[in-house]
Amino acid sequence: MIELDVNNIKKNFGGLQALNDVTFKVRGPELIGLIGPNGAGKTTLTNVLDGVIKPSSGTAYLNGRRIDTLPPYQVARAGLGRTFQVTRAFRRMTVLENLLVPAMALHATASRRNLEKRAWEVLEFLTFEHLANDYGRSLSGGQQKLLELGRLLMLDPDIIILDEPFAGVHPKLMETIYEYITTVNARGKAFIIISHDMDTIFTLSQRLLVLDYGELIADGDPETVRHDPAVVDAYLGEEEEETGPAVFEKDKREDA
Amino acid sequence: MNRKWLWGLIALAVLLLVAAPAGLEPYPYIMHIAIVALFYAILASSWSLLAGYAGQFSFAHMAFMAIGAYTAGIFGKFVRLSTSATGTCSEIPLGNIWLVFLNASGDNCLELAKANLPTGTLIYHPPALPGITLGIIMGGVFGFLIGVLVLRLRRTYLALFTIGFSEIMRVTLNAEIDITDGPNGLELTPLFPNGVHLLGFYFGPANKIPPYYVMLALFLGSMALMYWLAASRFGLFIRAIREDEEAAAALGVHVVRYKVLVFVITAMIAAAAGAVLAHFIGVITPNILLILQMSLVIAMAVIGGLETLIGAAIGAILIEFALEYLRTSFNIGPIEVDMTTWRLVFFGLLLMLTLRFWNNGLIYPIIQRLNRAGVAKETVAKRVATGEGTVEGTAEGG
Numbered sequence: 001m002i003e004l005d006v007n008n009i010k011k012n013f014g015g016l017q018a019l020n021d022v023t024f025k026v027r028g029p030e031l032i033g034l035i036g037p038n039g040a041g042k043t044t045l046t047n048v049l050d051g052v053i054k055p056s057s058g059t060a061y062l063n064g065r066r067i068d069t070l071p072p073y074q075v076a077r078a079g080l081g082r083t084f085q086v087t088r089a090f091r092r093m094t095v096l097e098n099l100l101v102p103a104m105a106l107h108a109t110a111s112r113r114n115l116e117k118r119a120w121e122v123l124e125f126l127t128f129e130h131l132a133n134d135y136g137r138s139l140s141g142g143q144q145k146l147l148e149l150g151r152l153l154m155l156d157p158d159i160i161i162l163d164e165p166f167a168g169v170h171p172k173l174m175e176t177i178y179e180y181i182t183t184v185n186a187r188g189k190a191f192i193i194i195s196h197d198m199d200t201i202f203t204l205s206q207r208l209l210v211l212d213y214g215e216l217i218a219d220g221d222p223e224t225v226r227h228d229p230a231v232v233d234a235y236l237g238e239e240e241e242e243t244g245p246a247v248f249e250k251d252k253r254e255d256a
Numbered sequence: 257m258n259r260k261w262l263w264g265l266i267a268l269a270v271l272l273l274v275a276a277p278a279g280l281e282p283y284p285y286i287m288h289i290a291i292v293a294l295f296y297a298i299l300a301s302s303w304s305l306l307a308g309y310a311g312q313f314s315f316a317h318m319a320f321m322a323i324g325a326y327t328a329g330i331f332g333k334f335v336r337l338s339t340s341a342t343g344t345c346s347e348i349p350l351g352n353i354w355l356v357f358l359n360a361s362g363d364n365c366l367e368l369a370k371a372n373l374p375t376g377t378l379i380y381h382p383p384a385l386p387g388i389t390l391g392i393i394m395g396g397v398f399g400f401l402i403g404v405l406v407l408r409l410r411r412t413y414l415a416l417f418t419i420g421f422s423e424i425m426r427v428t429l430n431a432e433i434d435i436t437d438g439p440n441g442l443e444l445t446p447l448f449p450n451g452v453h454l455l456g457f458y459f460g461p462a463n464k465i466p467p468y469y470v471m472l473a474l475f476l477g478s479m480a481l482m483y484w485l486a487a488s489r490f491g492l493f494i495r496a497i498r499e500d501e502e503a504a505a506a507l508g509v510h511v512v513r514y515k516v517l518v519f520v521i522t523a524m525i526a527a528a529a530g531a532v533l534a535h536f537i538g539v540i541t542p543n544i545l546l547i548l549q550m551s552l553v554i555a556m557a558v559i560g561g562l563e564t565l566i567g568a569a570i571g572a573i574l575i576e577f578a579l580e581y582l583r584t585s586f587n588i589g590p591i592e593v594d595m596t597t598w599r600l601v602f603f604g605l606l607l608m609l610t611l612r613f614w615n616n617g618l619i620y621p622i623i624q625r626l627n628r629a630g631v632a633k634e635t636v637a638k639r640v641a642t643g644e645g646t647v648e649g650t651a652e653g654g
Contacts, residue, residue: 050506071512072505082506090499092563093492101496104489105508112489136499155507 002028002063002158002190004080009058009068011044011214018044019055020214026159026192031185033205033222034194037235040211042194043085046161050082051075063158077106081157085164089144091137095128098136098147102155115154122153126180142173149180159190166197178204198236202226210235262626266566273472277465287464291536293576294471297569298478298529300556304568305482306522308557309491311498312515313411316402316418317526318550319425323398324391324527325534325544329442330435331387334358340377342369355382381445388531395527396520403519407512419547426545441541444534467536474532475569478525482565485521494518555607561620570619579603 004026011019019041026032034042047053049060051072060068067075081102090098099119100112107115123129126146131139139147145165152160165177181204185191192209195201201208208225210218212234218225225231280286303317336356341347345365346357356379359365366379373379402421406414429436436442447467451460459466485491493514496504505511534540543549553572560571582599585592610618 052502052506072502073508073510076506076508084503084506088500088503090496090503092499093495097492097495101492101504101509102507104492105510108489151507 002026002079002188003061004063004159004190005059005061006049007059007061009045009048009060010056011041011048011053012056018214019048022058022211022214022216024209024216024219026190029185029188029190031181031204031206032190032192033201033208034192034211035196035198035201035208035235036211039213040235041214042211043163044214045211046082046163046192046194049075049080049161073105076102076155076157079158080161081152081155081159082161083145083148083152083163083165085167087141087144087148089136089139089147091135093136094133095123095136095139095147096132099123099150099154102151106155119154122150125153126150141168142170145169145173146176146180149177153184157189159192160184161192161194163194164196165193166195166200174200262623265626270476273476277468281465284464287468289577289580291464291468291471292533293573294468294475295529295533296553296556296572296576298471298475299526299553300560300568300572301479301482301565302522302525302529303553304557304560304562304565305486305494306518307554308562308564308568309486309498310494310515310518312406312518313415314402314406314418314519315415315547315550315554316421317522317553318545319418319422320395320399320523320526321530322425322429322540322542322545323523323530324388324395325530325540326429326436326442327391327394327527328384328387328531329444329534329540331390332381332384332444333437333442335382335387336366336379337382338373338377338379340374342366343372344369381449383449384445384447384535387444388528388535391531392524392528395530396524399520399523400516402523403516406519407515422545422547422550426542429542429545436542439542441539442534443539444537446538447532447535467532470532471529471536474528478528479565479569481521482525486565490514490517555603557617559607559610559618561617561623563616564620564623567617567619567623571617575603 006022006024009019009022010017022041022045034045036042044053048055048068051067051070051074055068058068059066062075062078062080065078067078067080070078090101093101096116096119099122100115103110103115103118104112120129120132123132126149128143128146128150131143136144136147149162149165162181165181166174169177178200181191181193193201193204202222205222208218208220208222209216210225210228210231212230217230217234218228220228226236276290277287280290299317299321303314306317307313334357336358338347338354338356339352341349341354342356342365345359348355356366402418406417409417430438432438446461447470448459449461451458451463452466453459454466493504493509496507496509497511497514501511530540530544556572556575557568558571559575560569561567579599582595582602585595587593614621616624
C-alpha cells in the first residue's frame with residue numbers, strides 16, 4: 001500500500017512564503033492533479049518532495065520513511081520519481097543508455113544484460129524500439145517527453161510526479177501520455193500531475209489539490225473542486241456558459 | 257567497417273607501440289620524444305575522462321601531475337635506506353634495513369652519523385617505486401579534496417577555481433625552496449639507477465628502452481582502466497551527470513560520489529604519469545604548472561576529440577611529435593623562419609580551426625564512424641521496417 005504523508009510543509013525564500021503549511025496524504029494508487037496559478041508553489045512542492053530543496057519546516061514520509069531530509073537520489077530510490085517542467089533527456093546519450101541510468105542506479109548488483117532486457121520492454125511499451133541507439137538530442141521534443149516517462153518506468157517508483165506533462169504537446173502525443181498515465185496507474189502506481197490543461201486534468205484526475213500563494217486551498221474530487229468558491233476565485237474564474245473552466249485571468253504570477 | 261576492424265586496429269597499434277623500440281633504439285632523441293608523447297597521451301586521455309565524459313572542465317590536471325612528481329621527488333630527497341641505524345636521524349627499522357628521514361635543511365643528521373656508523377654500512381637512495389606509489393596516493397588525496405571543494409561549481413566557476421588551485425601549487429613549489437628546491441627544480445634519481453638486466457640483455461641507467469616500457473605500461477594500463485570504467489555503470493553515471501546533474505540525481509544517481517570519484521581517479525592517473533616522467537627526466541620544476549602547459553594538454557584532448565579517450569591519446573601523441581618535428585627552422589629567400597616559435601603559432605591555428613570547424617575533434621569523428629557504423633545500419637533497418645524514413649518522421653510535437 002502506497003502511503004505519502006505531507007505534514008505542514010513550509011518553505012520560505014527570504015521574505016517570500018512559497019509554501020505555507022501544506023498538508024495532504026496519498027493512499028494507494030491515486031491519480032491526483034495538482035493545479036494552481038503560476039507562482040502558487042506547485043514546482044516548489046515537487047522540489048521539496050524530491051529533496052532538491054529542503055523545507056523550512058514540516059515533514060514528508062513515504063511508506064513510513066521520512067524523505068524531506070534525504071538527498072534527491074535517495075528519495076528516488078525510496079520510491080518517488082519525477083519529471084521536470086522543461087524536458088531533461090540526456091541529450092548526448094542514446095535512448096537505451098537514458099533508460100539504463102535509473103535501472104543501474106537502483107539495482108547496483110544486477111547484470112547489465114538483465115537491465116537491458118527490461119529496458120527493451122520499456123522501449124516496446126513506448127514503441128521506441130527503432131530509436132534505441134539514437135541520441136537523446138536527435139529525438140523530437142515530444143519523444144524526449146516520452147523518454148523521460150520511460151526512465152521513470154525503469155526507476156519503478158511508487159509515486160510519480162509529472163510536472164506539466166501536456167505542455168506544448170501535439171494532441172496525438174497528449175493521447176499517448178494520457179494512455180501512459182492511466183496504464184501505469186492501473187498497474188498500481190500513484191500519480192501527482194501538475195498541469196494547466198484544465199480539460200485534461202479534470203478528466204484524468206480522481207482527486208485535485210489546489211495551491212494558491214503557497215497554501216493548499218482545496219483538496220477533493222474534481223467536481224467538488226470545480227465549484228469551490230475559493231478555487232473559482234483564485235484560479236478558475238467564472239465559467240463561461242457551459243464550456244468548463246477556461247479563464248486564466250489570475251494566471252499571471254511567475255512560477256516559484 | 258565494423259567493430260571487429262576497430263579492435264583489429266587497436267591491436268595493431270598496441271603491437272606497433274610494443275615493437276617500436278626495436279626500430280627506434282638507435283635514435284635516443286626519438287625514443288625520448290616517444291616517452292614524453294606517451295606521458296601527454298596519459299594526461300590528455302585522463303583529462304578527457306574528467307572533462308569530456310564527466311563534464312568537469314578542470315584546469316588542475318597538471319597540478320595533480322606535479323603533486324605526483326614532487327611527492328616522488330621529495331621522497332627521494334629526504335629518504336634514504338641504511339644497513340645500520342644512524343642514531344642521529346629519524347628512522348624506522350624495516351627488517352635488516354633502516355628507513356632514514358633526513359631533515360629539511362640538508363643532510364646534516366647523516367653527516368653527523370657518518371663518523372659513528374659501523375664500517376661497511378651502506379646508505380643509499382630508495383628505489384623509484386615507493387616514491388611513485390606515494391605520489392599516486394597523494395594525487396588521489398588532492399583529487400578528493402578538490403573534488404569535494406568543487407562539488408557545487410560548474411563550467412566557468414570550476415575552471416577559475418582550478419586555475420586558482422594550480423597557481424597556488426606553482427607559487428608554493430617556487431617558494432618552498434628548502435623542500436622543493438624552488439625554481440632550480442628538484443632532482444630525482446633515474447627510474448633504474450643500476451640499469452636493467454632483462455632476457456639476457458643489459459640496459460644501462462641512461463638507456464631509453466626501460467623507461468619507454470614503463471611509460472607504455474602505464475599508458476596501456478590507464479587506458480584499459482579508463483575504458484573499463486567508461487563502459488561500466490561508472491561511465492554511464494558520469495555522462496548522465498555531465499548531461500544534467502539534477503535529472504541524474506532524480507533518477508537515483510549518487511552525484512556527489514561519482515563527481516568526487518572521477519576527480520580522484522583521474523588525479524591518480526595524472527600523478528602516476530608525473531612521477532614516472534620526473535624520474536625519467538631526472539628533474540622537475542614548477543614551470544610545469546604554467547597555464548601554457550595545461551593549455552597544451554587541453555588542446556591535445558580537444559584536437560583529438562574530447563569525448564573519446566583514444567582520440568585524446570592519439571591527438572596527444574601526434575601533436576607532441578609534430579611540435580618536435582616542426583622545430584626545424586627554414587629559409588624563405590633571405591628570411592629565416594624560426595620554427596621554435598612559429599610552430600606554436602601553427603599549433604594555435606590548428607586548435608582554432610578545430611574548434612571552429614570540427615568541434616568534436618579530428619580523431620573522434622573517425623572513431624565514431626567506425627564504432628557506430630553497425631549501429632546506424634541497424635537503426636535505419638529498424639526504421640525502414642516500421643515504415644519511418646527519418647527520426648523526424650516520428651516527431652509528435654513538443
